[in-house]
Amino acid sequence: MSQSLGLIEQLYINIKQAQALTVINFKSFPQRIAASLVSIISIGCVAAVILSVLAMTEGMMKTLHQSGLDNTILVMRAGAVSELQSVMFPVEMNILANNEKVIRDEQGQAQVSAEMFVNAEVNFNDASGEQVSKSLALRGISATTTLFRPNFKLVSGKLFNTGVRELLIGQAIARRMPELIVDRIITLGGAQWKISGIFSDENSVFESELWADIGMVQSDYQRGNTIQSIRLALNDSNDLAALEKEWQDDPRLNIRIITEKQFFADQAESLTRLIRWLGFPVALVMALGAMVAALNTMYAAIASRSKEIATHKAIGFTPFAISVSIVCEAVLIALVGGALGILPLYLVFDGWTAATQNASSLSQIMFNFDINAILIAKSMALALLIGLLGGLLPAFKAMKLPVTQALRD
Amino acid sequence: MQNNNEIILKAINKSYQKGDNTVVVHDNFNLTIKSGEFVALMGPSGLGKSTLLHLMGGLDQPTQGEVWIGGQRIDNLTQKQLTQWRAQSIGFVFQSHHLLPVLSAQGNVELPLALTPLNRKQRKEHASMALQLVSMSERADHYPKELSGGQEQRVAIARAIVSDPQILLCDEPTGNLDRKTADEILALLAKLNSELGKTIVMVTHDNKAAEYATRVINLESYILSQNKAQAEAQNNKMNKAEVSLGSNL
Numbered sequence: 220m221s222q223s224l225g226l227i228e229q230l231y232i233n234i235k236q237a238q239a240l241t242v243i244n245f246k247s248f249p250q251r252i253a254a255s256l257v258s259i260i261s262i263g264c265v266a267a268v269i270l271s272v273l274a275m276t277e278g279m280m281k282t283l284h285q286s287g288l289d290n291t292i293l294v295m296r297a298g299a300v301s302e303l304q305s306v307m308f309p310v311e312m313n314i315l316a317n318n319e320k321v322i323r324d325e326q327g328q329a330q331v332s333a334e335m336f337v338n339a340e341v342n343f344n345d346a347s348g349e350q351v352s353k354s355l356a357l358r359g360i361s362a363t364t365t366l367f368r369p370n371f372k373l374v375s376g377k378l379f380n381t382g383v384r385e386l387l388i389g390q391a392i393a394r395r396m397p398e399l400i401v402d403r404i405i406t407l408g409g410a411q412w413k414i415s416g417i418f419s420d421e422n423s424v425f426e427s428e429l430w431a432d433i434g435m436v437q438s439d440y441q442r443g444n445t446i447q448s449i450r451l452a453l454n455d456s457n458d459l460a461a462l463e464k465e466w467q468d469d470p471r472l473n474i475r476i477i478t479e480k481q482f483f484a485d486q487a488e489s490l491t492r493l494i495r496w497l498g499f500p501v502a503l504v505m506a507l508g509a510m511v512a513a514l515n516t517m518y519a520a521i522a523s524r525s526k527e528i529a530t531h532k533a534i535g536f537t538p539f540a541i542s543v544s545i546v547c548e549a550v551l552i553a554l555v556g557g558a559l560g561i562l563p564l565y566l567v568f569d570g571w572t573a574a575t576q577n578a579s580s581l582s583q584i585m586f587n588f589d590i591n592a593i594l595i596a597k598s599m600a601l602a603l604l605i606g607l608l609g610g611l612l613p614a615f616k617a618m619k620l621p622v623t624q625a626l627r628d
Numbered sequence: 629m630q631n632n633n634e635i636i637l638k639a640i641n642k643s644y645q646k647g648d649n650t651v652v653v654h655d656n657f658n659l660t661i662k663s664g665e666f667v668a669l670m671g672p673s674g675l676g677k678s679t680l681l682h683l684m685g686g687l688d689q690p691t692q693g694e695v696w697i698g699g700q701r702i703d704n705l706t707q708k709q710l711t712q713w714r715a716q717s718i719g720f721v722f723q724s725h726h727l728l729p730v731l732s733a734q735g736n737v738e739l740p741l742a743l744t745p746l747n748r749k750q751r752k753e754h755a756s757m758a759l760q761l762v763s764m765s766e767r768a769d770h771y772p773k774e775l776s777g778g779q780e781q782r783v784a785i786a787r788a789i790v791s792d793p794q795i796l797l798c799d800e801p802t803g804n805l806d807r808k809t810a811d812e813i814l815a816l817l818a819k820l821n822s823e824l825g826k827t828i829v830m831v832t833h834d835n836k837a838a839e840y841a842t843r844v845i846n847l848e849s850y851i852l853s854q855n856k857a858q859a860e861a862q863n864n865k866m867n868k869a870e871v872s873l874g875s876n877l
Contacts (some may be wrong), residue, residue, distance in 0.1 A: 232743070239742035247730040530726040533687060534740045534787075535715025537708070622687045626722065626799075627678070 236540030240531065241547040248551060251520065255552050258516040258609070261509035262556030262602050267564050268505055270598040272498030274564075274588045275573065276491045282586040283487035284480075286423035290456050291367050291479040294449040299475060301486075302336035302448045307474070309333070312449050314471055320462055322452045332367050332450040335359030335436045339429065342406040345398050355392065356428040356584075357407065359436030367450045367479075368420055376401035376416025381432040384439070385415040389426035391585035393417045394572045410439055424483060427585040450479065490575070490584070506605055509556075513609025517549050521617050528617050529625035542614035546607060549614075553606025557599045565590045632698045633663035633794040633827040635684055640693035642679055653679050657693070658854065659845075663794075666821040666828040668837045671847035677831040678799055680847075684829060685718050685797045686710040697795065715743040719788030719826075723800035725780040727772040733759060733783045734768040740791045758786040761824075762816060778809030785816060789826070796820065798830040802837070814840040 252259075294315060295305035315321065316329035323329050339357035344350055365371050374393075379385035386407075388399055399405065403414045412431070420426050437444065453459065459478070466472050521528065531541055569590040640657040643650050653676040661667050669677045682688035683695055686702050695703040702713060727736045737755040746754065759765050762782040772780055781801060788796055798817065802810035818840040820826045830837065838844040 236742060239739070243728055243730060243739075247728070250730070526724070526726055527728065530720075530722070532711070533685070533714065533720045535711055535743045537711050623679075623682045626687075 233537055233539050233543070236536050237543035237547070240536060240540055240544035244544050244548045245551060248548070254519060255516050255555075258509070258512045258552050259556040259559060261505070261512040262553050262605055263558075263560030265502060265505045265509045265605060266557040266560035266598045266602040268498070269502045269601050270561055270564055270590065270594060271568075271588075272494060272502060273594045273597060274568070274590045275498070275586075276494050277591070277594060278573070278586040278589040279491055279494070279575070279584075280487050281589055282422055282424050282427075282584070283483045283490070285421055286425060286479070286483040289478060289480045290452050292451050292453060292459065293477050293479045293482050294451065295447070295475050295477075297473045297475045302334070303338060305447045307446050307449060309444055309446070311472060311474065312446065314469070315449060315451060315466070315474075318462070318465075320453050320455070320458045322454055330363060330366055330452055332363040333361050333433060333446040334364065334448050334450065335433050335440075335442065336447045337436060337440050337442075339407045341429070343396075343398060343403070351396075351398075353396070357386075357436060358425075358428045358430050359433035360430050361433050364430075364450075367452070368425065370419075370421040370423065371425075372419045374417045374419050376414070379415045379431060381434065384410055384412040384431075384435055386412050386429045386431040387416045387418050388414055389428050389430075389585075390417055390419040391422070391426035391572055391587075392429070395585050408439060422587060424486075424584060502601075506601065510605045510609045513549055513552060513606055514612060516552065517545060517610050517613035518616070520548070521545065521613050521620070525620060525625040528620055529622045532620070532622045533626070538618040542618040545614040545617050546610040549610025550603055550606040553602045553604075553609070554599075556606075557602030560602070561595055561598055565595065634696070634698065635659075635661040635795070635827065635829065636694075636696040637680065637683065638694040638696065640683065640695070641691045642676065642683070642688075642693075643691050654690075656858065657851070659850075661827065661829060661843075663698075663827055664821070664825050666818060666840065666842045667830065668841035668844045669829060669831045669847060670833065670835075670837070670844060671850075673833075675847045675851070677847055681797050681799055681829060681831050684795075685720060686714050715740065715791065717793050717795060719791070719793040719796045721781070721785055721788045721796060721798040721801045723803040725772070725784035727780055727783055727787075729772050732769050732771055733764060733775065733786075736772070736783055737786045737790050740787060744791060754790055755786070758790040759783070761789065761820070762786045776809070777805050778812055781805065781809075781813050782816065785813070785820075789820065789824075794825075794827060796826050796828045798828065798832075800831055800833065802832065802834055807836075810834060811836070 248255075294307070295302060296307055299305035312331060312333055316331045321329045321331065335358065337357050337359075339355055341353045341355045342350060373387075374390055376387075379387055393399055399414060401414055401416060404411050405414065406412070407429075418426075418430070433446070436442070437446075453462065459476070463476050466474060466476065528541055532538065568588045571588045572585050573588060575584055575586075637657060637659040640654050641652075642654040642657075643652045645651075657680075659680070669680065671677060679688065683690055683703075684697065686695075686705070689703050693703070694701055697717065700713075702710065705713060727733075728739070731739070734752070734755050737758050738751050741751040741754055744751075756765065756768065759768050762785050764779060764782050764786060767775060767779060767783075772783070775783065781804075785801075796817070801817070802813050805813060814834075814837055817828055817830065821828050821842070830841065
């Protein structure tokens, strides 16, 4: 009992001493900020890179996860991993629509949406009059399509007219390419199209698409009456497995069915995997570099303050308290570096719309940089970990510093 | 029975390795400093004056021999025990004051009190008293860069005495000061010795220090006389042995 009380007392004394020395180190930090600059900058860069990777991954995941509905079934040709690879015929859509498990409206019409999906070369002039060419996803939609997009909202302009070359552009495209405004004429595959409106869909992947009348897309892209995907909803989503079996056994059909939610989740996984594979190793190498910089800074700090440390030891401060104060100083450096890396990124890039190539659709997908508190905490935690690891060895050195030698030097 | 602040170095051997060679600093060295003495340790460089001071302060340990301070043997204490003992029993004054530039004079003097159970108010009071003793009350809020060399050393002395240790170990406390300021510092140490009864051991090259110390030890002649006495004692022992051997024959 008395031994444990003694240990608690010892711990209390050590903490009190470490606190006193840490306050002194913090007070003198402004004088050493120039010497600590390399560490601060490197740790700041690591925090910024890791936050960028996390924000990109998070933004992309959010965009793609927000895109699919659980009760919407996406039907494509068997073996197709994307809508772009799929080809289907109206007769197949009729077979699917006639199934009694598919939801019907009040008039008894099956709620089924036939869609075209092409990769369109879009040409337009930017603000400086220079011609810009972008590869964007063009979706040919039918009248029932919006039934499957409950979050669809017209932000400006009006819906396109069927039978003419008019289209809607997603809000993410409009944000990324401010030249694309309502009534603007753009060129798609050699033909002139008019932007009739801009739509939003709760930041889903559809906001990275152009929507036009399916008939016009089929005609302009010489697809005859083929379609690429079909969306439908079931009366009871529990029927999905049974329905899949039923359609697989139907010799007239050769299809793949998947919930729209799962389809976009798979896309999110493959897209973010690439960012993670590229981003995290870069961040790791940078983190190691930053740790070496922190290590260097703290070793230099100890070398220049060896007499000060020796004096503290001579006065009676414990080596443990001295080493804790050194680690705290390294963590402070990391905190400053982390804040300097994170803050500008947050102020400039939070909500910023970025674009990347979607390998499965061969077109651009837009997403918002999403810098939230959790990602900031993760990045800061990494910065602090670098500081902590960078401070440990120098702290150990300070702990072992021979007082008599340091006082003589 | 030893007095509270008596310092006894018993048969001290101190050597260290320099490459393949062993450098012997002290060989069978003995010294006793009585409680309340103000001793000036003098002599040429390289004789191990500072080493003796470090041994007395528990900053260094002898290769062989015993160090007794105030009746307690300290050479066999662990580093942890020594740290704790030093905080309570010893005040150090160095040639370079080693004050922290980010703390005011008051803050610097308060620093060792962080090792005590005193609260903030008590620490402040104790530090003010120590500053008053060294006539630095008016400069309590000044930072080291705003003080002269002598004033800095006064603050360093206040820092050394603030936790009321009975022994002050001073390593060339006037080494960096001009004559007038050095005299002021020596007078201050003499005052601490005579009025507060502090036992002071001061390593110095300053011959004038002898005027302030109660005992001056010239280490060179002290070691010579010690060696001579030891040799004589050894001879006497051998002669006695021969006589006793002869009579037996």
